Amino acid sequence: MHIEVSTQAKRALKKLSPAVRSSIYAELRKYSSGRSVDLKKLKGSESEWRIRIGDYRIILELWKAPNNEEPGVIVLEIVKRKDAYK
Secondary structure (H helix, E strand, O other): OEEEEOHHHHHHHHHOOHHHHHHHHHHHHHHHOOOOOOEEEOOOOOOEEEEEEOOEEEEEEEEOOOOOOOOEEEEEEEEEHHHHOO
C-alpha cells in the first residue's frame, strides 16, 4: 500500500516530539502492512478515515488507483484529539 503525506501533515510531524513522531510512523507502517490499527470512518465524509494514537489522530483519505494498481492512502492531517473533529 502506498502512503503519501500532505504538506500540512509533514509540518505537523516536524512540530511533534520524537517519541510521538516515531509512534505515528510505527502505526502507519503497521497499517500499510495490513495489520490491525484503530481505524474508523469519519461521519459525513465518503473517503476520510482516522487512526487513533493516544491523544493524536491521523486523518487520512483512502483511494483506489486506476488500472488495478496498488491502493493508496493520503495522510491529510495529524492533530491532537481536541482539534481533530472541528
